Amino acid sequence: MDLIKIFILASLVNNIVVMRFLALCSYVGMTSDVGQSIGMGFAVTFVGVLATAATWPIYHYILVPLGLTFLEILIFILVIASLVQLVEFYLKKNVPGLYSAMGIYLPLITTNCAISAITFENISFKYNFIESIVYAVAVSIGYLLAMVLLAGIRERTKTSPVPKFLQGTPILFMETALIGVAFMGLSGLIK
Amino acid sequence: MKKDMTKFGITLALFASVACACLAVVYAFTKENIEMQAEKQFNASMQELFPQANAFDKIQDLASSDPNIKFETAYEVKNGTIPLGFAIRAAGPSYGGTATLLVAVDLHRSIAGVEVMELKDTPGLGMNASNPSYYVDKAKKTTFVGQFAGKFLTDPFEVKKDVVAITAATITSRSLTKIIKAAGDAAIAYMDQKMAAPPVDSNASQQQNSQPQGMQPKAGGK
Amino acid sequence: MKKLYKVFRQGLIFENPLLMLMIGLCSAIAVTTSVSNGIGMGLAMTFVLFFSEVIVSLFRKLIPSIIRMPIFLIVIGAFTTMVDLIMKAYFPDLSKSMGVFIPLIVVNCIIMGRVEAFASKQSLGSAIADSLGMGLGYTWVLIGIAALRELLGNGTLAGIQVMPASYQPILFFILPPGGFFVFSFFISFNIWLKRKMEKAERKKLEAREEAA
Numbered sequence: 001m002d003l004i005k006i007f008i009l010a011s012l013v014n015n016i017v018v019m020r021f022l023a024l025c026s027y028v029g030m031t032s033d034v035g036q037s038i039g040m041g042f043a044v045t046f047v048g049v050l051a052t053a054a055t056w057p058i059y060h061y062i063l064v065p066l067g068l069t070f071l072e073i074l075i076f077i078l079v080i081a082s083l084v085q086l087v088e089f090y091l092k093k094n095v096p097g098l099y100s101a102m103g104i105y106l107p108l109i110t111t112n113c114a115i116s117a118i119t120f121e122n123i124s125f126k127y128n129f130i131e132s133i134v135y136a137v138a139v140s141i142g143y144l145l146a147m148v149l150l151a152g153i154r155e156r157t158k159t160s161p162v163p164k165f166l167q168g169t170p171i172l173f174m175e176t177a178l179i180g181v182a183f184m185g186l187s188g189l190i191k
Numbered sequence: 192m193k194k195d196m197t198k199f200g201i202t203l204a205l206f207a208s209v210a211c212a213c214l215a216v217v218y219a220f221t222k223e224n225i226e227m228q229a230e231k232q233f234n235a236s237m238q239e240l241f242p243q244a245n246a247f248d249k250i251q252d253l254a255s256s257d258p259n260i261k262f263e264t265a266y267e268v269k270n271g272t273i274p275l276g277f278a279i280r281a282a283g284p285s286y287g288g289t290a291t292l293l294v295a296v297d298l299h300r301s302i303a304g305v306e307v308m309e310l311k312d313t314p315g316l317g318m319n320a321s322n323p324s325y326y327v328d329k330a331k332k333t334t335f336v337g338q339f340a341g342k343f344l345t346d347p348f349e350v351k352k353d354v355v356a357i358t359a360a361t362i363t364s365r366s367l368t369k370i371i372k373a374a375g376d377a378a379i380a381y382m383d384q385k386m387a388a389p390p391v392d393s394n395a396s397q398q399q400n401s402q403p404q405g406m407q408p409k410a411g412g413k
Numbered sequence: 414m415k416k417l418y419k420v421f422r423q424g425l426i427f428e429n430p431l432l433m434l435m436i437g438l439c440s441a442i443a444v445t446t447s448v449s450n451g452i453g454m455g456l457a458m459t460f461v462l463f464f465s466e467v468i469v470s471l472f473r474k475l476i477p478s479i480i481r482m483p484i485f486l487i488v489i490g491a492f493t494t495m496v497d498l499i500m501k502a503y504f505p506d507l508s509k510s511m512g513v514f515i516p517l518i519v520v521n522c523i524i525m526g527r528v529e530a531f532a533s534k535q536s537l538g539s540a541i542a543d544s545l546g547m548g549l550g551y552t553w554v555l556i557g558i559a560a561l562r563e564l565l566g567n568g569t570l571a572g573i574q575v576m577p578a579s580y581q582p583i584l585f586f587i588l589p590p591g592g593f594f595v596f597s598f599f600i601s602f603n604i605w606l607k608r609k610m611e612k613a614e615r616k617k618l619e620a621r622e623e624a625a
Binding site: 199203210213217220222225228309 | 477479483484487490491498501512574584587588
């Protein structure tokens, strides 16, 4: 399938957060500050691509030939968890600067729905390796975009008069709904 | 410290092996059913499209003019030795991933019918293609894929002109129309090819009736 | 027994996972486009939550703290796979319409959260009560949101036409932004409900103190 089409669909038109409701936990929790959301977005991109590079070959060269496809969920989630641990150790030791910037987000990524969704969907959409990597990057960038957008809006609404019954979390979701409507307009990009 | 590590390793391995063993058991139980589901759906759709069919000759390597649209299986559908038409299971890109359709073509070179096998588009929009209560023509109660029944493949297939699109789901409508047209054209091409070079012995060679598994020969109706 | 009931009740309103604790949102809103999807997801999640909490609670003394995360993942992953296989085999239409959200139960924050925070420290009885309470709390919210979205956005409830034929469905509700929109009202409603219940409890306590 057209790589560009995959990219636009995954990052914008079918944006993982705003249109597909995934990764909401981190979305609600880590967007109080634009810097935080950028950090999280990059961490997700990094782990997402690594996870794809690890899980895709495992599925196609180990699970399928051995008829063990029913272990997909188990193996994938363990691979992701181990990967996150490894990345954390590696960064802590070798790139301490990056670790202090990104380190706090890493443990949260293990249960990040977006990463898991990427790995499962690479299989169910029957993508080849290149398409999977493109998909992983696209979804993560979409995630980053949604995070930064919401963080920006939140900073604004902190000083705006919000109706009493919407104060707190409800207004966040209203904002997300509006971002979503805007993104839906982007579907015209695909012919 | 080392003793602890081995203890941890063993505990992990124990949990993992018990988990895998349980899963293997559940898998063994459900595997047949899962595979049967795909068959069931295919057979049910075949029944809808060709109620009198009871024999299927598999067509090998049916060529597709569009590299993105793949024909997973293709059959020449018969009642005994009387040819009824063709059924092609075609998969192509749609809005939310790959869509799989069963396209039935009859000998008049028109579409006999279309059934949606797999569709992953937006619920309420593109997914209405597989929604039996969504009508593109409310008066005649025609569904999106239903409108193709009886349409000649020599007719134009332009969405929004000759083909009624699903409201607010033009991309899905176009993608599915493309798949249907590609399958239809391929069937016609195959038919022409066969007519140009008729089989040497029509009755004897028909004996290699390869029926899809699970399909009981019936003279129409369930 | 009263203690168990209290544990059970928490998950329904006060600590409702979706509306109060704000966890497990990922799969929740996405499946609320139809009531049948909502029920399916609710039951699937409750199944995995129940068995995961039970197993972890039963073996909690045998799980070393350092490796507890991988072990939890193994347990949760195993039950998620079971649900996935069972649904593919016996409920293929539901399985297809829920798509990737069934496997995603494995990273559902609710399950991981409850297993870690509760089941690994509590007795079997409490674990059972908690999982059922949380599961039911999750399910009722799903059904509520799905009912609203399906009714307004499609005119049907669980596939059965409820609105009169002349009703023009408001597509917005079936679309993702509509989901967020409806969800924010549910949160708002739950906050209001919580405040009301807390007020009632306080009044009861005050009345008891007065009488004393």
